[in-house]
Amino acid sequence: MTAGLVGRSIGRRALALAAMLAGIALALALGMSSVRAQQAPSSSVRPPPGASIPGGREVVQPERPGNYDVELWKKVREGLNGQVSIPDKKAGQLVQSDGEAWRNFRNGPLPRDGLWAMLAVVVVLAAFFLLRGRIRIEHGWAGRTITRFSDLERFGHWLLASSFIILALTGLNVLYGRYALLPLIGAEAFSRISIAAKWLHDYVAFAFMAGLALTFVVWLRHNFPTWRDVVWLAKGGGMFVKGSHPPAWKFNAGQKILFWLIMLGGLSLSLSGIALLFPFQTALFAKTFAILNLLGFHLPTQLTPLQEMQYASSWHSIVALALVVVIIGHIYIGTLGMQGAFSAMGTGQVDVNWAKEHHSLWAEREIERMEEVAAAETAAARPAPAE
Numbered sequence: 001m002t003a004g005l006v007g008r009s010i011g012r013r014a015l016a017l018a019a020m021l022a023g024i025a026l027a028l029a030l031g032m033s034s035v036r037a038q039q040a041p042s043s044s045v046r047p048p049p050g051a052s053i054p055g056g057r058e059v060v061q062p063e064r065p066g067n068y069d070v071e072l073w074k075k076v077r078e079g080l081n082g083q084v085s086i087p088d089k090k091a092g093q094l095v096q097s098d099g100e101a102w103r104n105f106r107n108g109p110l111p112r113d114g115l116w117a118m119l120a121v122v123v124v125l126a127a128f129f130l131l132r133g134r135i136r137i138e139h140g141w142a143g144r145t146i147t148r149f150s151d152l153e154r155f156g157h158w159l160l161a162s163s164f165i166i167l168a169l170t171g172l173n174v175l176y177g178r179y180a181l182l183p184l185i186g187a188e189a190f191s192r193i194s195i196a197a198k199w200l201h202d203y204v205a206f207a208f209m210a211g212l213a214l215t216f217v218v219w220l221r222h223n224f225p226t227w228r229d230v231v232w233l234a235k236g237g238g239m240f241v242k243g244s245h246p247p248a249w250k251f252n253a254g255q256k257i258l259f260w261l262i263m264l265g266g267l268s269l270s271l272s273g274i275a276l277l278f279p280f281q282t283a284l285f286a287k288t289f290a291i292l293n294l295l296g297f298h299l300p301t302q303l304t305p306l307q308e309m310q311y312a313s314s315w316h317s318i319v320a321l322a323l324v325v326v327i328i329g330h331i332y333i334g335t336l337g338m339q340g341a342f343s344a345m346g347t348g349q350v351d352v353n354w355a356k357e358h359h360s361l362w363a364e365r366e367i368e369r370m371e372e373v374a375a376a377e378t379a380a381a382r383p384a385p386a387e
């Protein structure tokens with residue numbers, strides 16, 4: 001009886017011990033598998049070892065996981081679009097690979113070539129100044145002036161010019177500030193200046209657009225090409241030979257080219273600027289590319305909103321730098337390069353001899369008109385003969 005009881009009790013304890021051991025084994029097994037599950041790479045998001053991520057850094061990944069999906073990662077890396085249920089559908093794209101290309105262009109060829117172009121125009125102008133010198137009024141100052149630009153024309157010019165200069169300086173700060181200014185003034189001051197410059201850039205853009213529209217309206221009629229422009233261009237505008245003054249109306253061929261470069265460049269700059277000011281609201285480039293494709297180009301017309309923004313950013317900078325280069329030349333000729341030119345935009349008056357040399361057709365007509373007005377005034381002032 002006793003022996004039977006003892007035997008049953010040992011049997012129950014052995015059973016309990018076995019159950020406990022089994023429980024511990026199960027818990028350990030579950031625990032390990034959950035740790036492994038946490039360590040295991042998610043096949044859809046983990047890049048293969050050595051892959052680079054947008055930004056150019058290398059993924060440091062010593063262990064090569066066994067179960068990543070190479071094909072899937074490749075597609076994700078190439079910009080595969082997934083689906084998301086949140087309103088921002090752009091989030092469906094895990095990796096936007098064009099961002100890397102945009103960033104490389106933005107930090108490489110764009111500022112580098114832009115800087116070369118600006119330096120090149122300064123060098124060319126300096127060489128021109130050394131060789132040709134200041135273009136002087138050959139017959140000397142006449143001492144009499146004629147009106148070259150009305151108040152409205154000058155207001156439009158200075159609205160356009162001052163806003164462009166502010167936009168150029170604040171825009172150049174975005175491209176070159178961290179290399180040129182930051183080391184000179186330190187991070188704190190550079191940060192303050194850059195924040196102010198960004199605000200200025202965004203708001204002054206509207207003054208630029210207004211100046212562009214105004215000058216377009218007041219000067220359009222003077223900027224249609226004529227055969228005189230062909231002659232003017234063939235003679236290099238008389239810029240390289242002293243005593244050569246090809247005839248020109250109010251604007252010569254060089255000025256007409258400048259006018260159209262500024263109008264078309266300014267329009268393109270404004271549209272791409274608006275696309276940047278109001279992100280993801282426009283599809284400017286897909287539409288432009290579709291039109292260009294009609295002319296035989298083969299440009300992509302299915303662009304994602306992010307690609308639209310990248311094109312807008314790159315194009316805006318390219319056009320801006322090109323216009324800065326052109327305007328450096330314009331400012332040179334309007335100030336240092338040509339005697340008597342600045343007063344046209346300063347007071348609105350130019351010396352008669354300057355006008356006859358550089359815009360002979362326009363000057364002759366204006367002088368004729370002035371003489372007619374003067375003659376009419378003299379006639380009106382003369383006392384009527386007694387009857």
Ligand code: HEM
Nearest residue numbers: 160161164165255258259262327331334335341342344345
């Ligand atoms: C300090 C800067 C500038 C100076 C000193 C200056 C000077 C001048 C002068 C003297 C003229 C009249 C030329 C003539 O009588 O034939 C002129 C015309 C003109 N300027 Fe400017 N300008 C400046 C900046 C700008 C800027 C930034 C723009 C546009 C973004 C611009 C656009 C024009 C245009 C479209 C004309 C009419 C076409 C021409 O004469 O070339 N100017 N400027």
